Amino acid sequence: MLLLVHELPDVRERALALFAGKAQRAVGLRGDVVIFVTCSEEMQKLNREYRGKDEPTDVLTFPSLSPRVLGDIAISVEIAAANAAELGHSTEVEVKILILHGLLHLADYDHETDDGEMQTRETTLRRKLGLPVGLIERAHSNPLKSSPGRKPSRKSAGSRSRGGARR
Numbered sequence: 001m002l003l004l005v006h007e008l009p010d011v012r013e014r015a016l017a018l019f020a021g022k023a024q025r026a027v028g029l030r031g032d033v034v035i036f037v038t039c040s041e042e043m044q045k046l047n048r049e050y051r052g053k054d055e056p057t058d059v060l061t062f063p064s065l066s067p068r069v070l071g072d073i074a075i076s077v078e079i080a081a082a083n084a085a086e087l088g089h090s091t092e093v094e095v096k097i098l099i100l101h102g103l104l105h106l107a108d109y110d111h112e113t114d115d116g117e118m119q120t121r122e123t124t125l126r127r128k129l130g131l132p133v134g135l136i137e138r139a140h141s142n143p144l145k146s147s148p149g150r151k152p153s154r155k156s157a158g159s160r161s162r163g164g165a166r167r
Contacts, residue, residue, distance in 0.1 A: 008077055008081060008091050010090050010091050010092055016035070016037075016099070019096050019129070020099050020103075023096070023099055023103055024103055026129060027104060027121075028107065029103060029107055031068050032068060033069075033071065035072075035075065035102070037077050038076065038077065039077065042076075043056045043074060046074055056076055056079060058080060059074065059076075059098040059101055059102050060073070061105040063105075063108075073099060073106070075099070087138075089132055093131065093132065096129070097132070097134055100122065100125060100129065100134065104118055104122055118136060119134075119136040122134045122136055123136075
């Protein structure tokens with residue numbers, strides 16, 4: 001399910017929902033995922049509450065303990081729009097990149113601890129899904145560049161438990 005709470009003119013809810021289903025199948029995940037596209041203010045609240053970081057971020061994931069529900073993905077449309085403008089693609093494309101990143105976290109990948117497995121999988125899938133460079137590749141290819149709300153060296157937090165969040 002996709003909840004587009006904070007709308008922008010170049011983001012089509014149906015296109016994102018179709019992409020999310022396709023990406024979920026490509027990742028090999030079965031179960032329900034809620035994708036919450038919201039504002040940076042809400043993302044800052046979530047990041048503060050679940051990760052102890054009082055700043056907005058582009059994407060957070062919240063794994064579920066239920067076998068039928070994979071979890072939730074929260075995305076800041078404002079940070080996505082800023083990153084898209086900086087990188088020369090649409091906000092919709094950037095939100096798709098963030099959806100893929102979140103789905104990989106829900107598949108239990110963690111780019112901070114897995115010796116490049118998530119980056120390899122993200123690269124393969126983004127090419128298959130027709131997306132430009134992914135989050136992990138950006139962080140590793142240009143660590144000095146910082147977009148609003150995104151710091152390449154930030155550690156993932158949480159675990160496969162209720163209340164834990166990953167970025």
